[in-house]
Amino acid sequence: MADLKTILHIDYPIVQAPMLGVTTPAMVAAVSNAGALGSLPLGGLSSDKARELIRQTKALTDRPFAVNLFAHAPAKEVNRGDIAIMQEFLQELCLEFNFPFEAQNPDTFQFHYYQELIDVLLEENVPIVSSTFGVLNEGITAAFKQKGVVLIGTATSVAEAKVLEQAGADIITVQGIEAGGHRGSFLSEDTTPQVGLFSLLPQVADAVDLPLLAAGGIYDSRTVKSAFALGAAGIQVGSMFIAADESAASNAYKEAVLNAHDTSTVLTQAFSGRWARGIENEFMRRMDAKGITIPYYTIQNQLMSSIRAYAQKNNLPDFVAMWAGQSAGKSARASSRDITTKLIRMLPPN
Template sequence: MSRSARPAPTPDTTALPPGRFGELVGIPLPVVQGPFGGGLSSVELAAAVSEGGGLGSYGAHIHTPEEITALVARLRAATDRPFAVNLWVPQEGERDELPAAALAAHVERLRPSYEELGVRPPTAEDVRAWPDFDAQLDALVAAAPPVISLVMGPPPSRLVTEVRRRGIVLVGTATTVEEAVALEEAGVDAVVASGSDAGGHRGAFLRPVRESLVGTFSLVPQVADAVSVPVVAAGGIADGRGVAAALALGADAVQVGTGFLAARESGASAVHRRVLGTPEARTTVLTRLFSGRTARGIPNGFVRDMAAHEEHVPPYPVQNALMGPLRRAAAEQGRPEYVNLWAGQAAALAQEAPSAAAYLTDLVEGAVRAAG
């Protein structure tokens, strides 16, 4: 058998105790794969992590209700283990329609990029074509995945009622201690403590992002002291040392995003995966340029060239719709300078993995070694 044909190593699911979160969800390992939005998630990745003993996740915030129904069915067909589906809670003012003149000005700002990549600028109809959150929520609850996770805000009360009735585990995401307390009071079963180290979009909802940038290893013990539900540490965890440290600080489990993004099963483009684990990945910045919401990623040509416009781009989902054609074309053309290279502050540790199972094995073995 050739090296490439050898089966991937599987993690020892007895090496780390499942902890309170693992027992709550029904998984043997205290490891969650971070949910990626914008097409970076894949059924293959989520299923591989769940099959390996962790909790695979899928970010579905851009999906229509019909797509969410089909997605949960595909996940169930791919694994009989628990998995999570994630949605974004809308924030105030984000769904307000922009006047035509304002939208035209934002399109004009990006016109040189559209022309360079040879794509058609989005129309007003393209910008409006965004799934309704309430309809997404209804479809997701009806599909009844084992776990529903949310970012950007607390769960609506009707969601809490329905998940309890159906036996679905509900997870919320906090960037501060106050948000964690608010989520527990709203009725979530567990809280992800997402430190400012984390890649991708920031989920602050009680205060502005700039006032909610608490590092993971400062945030986790404070949240663990403040709430009674299980706490999942997220942000800046890419190897076994980070796993062991988070558990030692009071986390019941860890959520790893960037590391799994580097696995071949993820939906990340080849140009995105290639930069992870390199010296270039040692630097990350917070930017609104790709979606209209603040997110952490590796700076590239577009981020640097457009830095002066950070405060002028429209909010999500308008900016996200305006940038969508550019991101897709850049990934297809192998142009990393236009790709949203989401990554956390431990991205240089996130070596491209041959498989999610192999990476999960490395995480578990590394955590056991680090814990002594």
């Protein structure tokens, strides 16, 4: 099996996880400049915005970095009844908490699927493309392969890892239940595999013949060492970068992460319609208590857009999605370079 560092042209087998709303070009560049791999999240963005972010990152580093795509299919038939009930609930909440409410019209929902971004990535000679929520389609995979682009898929189960290998992935990120943010799961829409990294990683290692990145809960030399012992060729770290100097997270979000403990996070569909792990807050509890149907991703994500933007702008931890993993409380405020350097020192000797 080819060596991960050789495939990715990096010095250290460490990947900074792509975190939409947290990761900035400055973070990606700092990580790549330190000899690891930064990942720029582009999921759901327009091609203009994607190009802009790629160029900003390139201006800050000559090293390779990855871009990350959301490789899912469009939302199923929109259920207008569910949407109406959800909007009514969100309006009540806004009234209660004195937020401005903006009704969303499902007819005008816009979402940029990953297919729109491929030309930009090819034109910009992006060397590494990671993806989550599914499998890149055949034509796109072929186009990337022809250009020598390295493809990283995301699996939350053995079955997903096998599908990704079959579809041409070069590397697989194995996402344990510990990981913060959205579950990469794609073989079932209603449930999400909830396998702990400790059990999942060796079982995936036995099932596929690709280098694996361990993701979820990694924060110190013990977890780094174990990731390799369990079968990983490298590690992907997200939560340790949330409070980084270069992070776009609000201060309320950073504070919540720094004060998190092992049981502070839960899985929720409340914010986007997709399962994701974040620090439990009032909005998640309200949604849970209400028990109404949460429209599928990306519908719920769009219904929530104005509330999320308002909460983010006004630094309100109870209505912003504070994605974080189960070891997130072990993070610290520091530069992305220092966080990366610290992780490098945790690597086991070759």
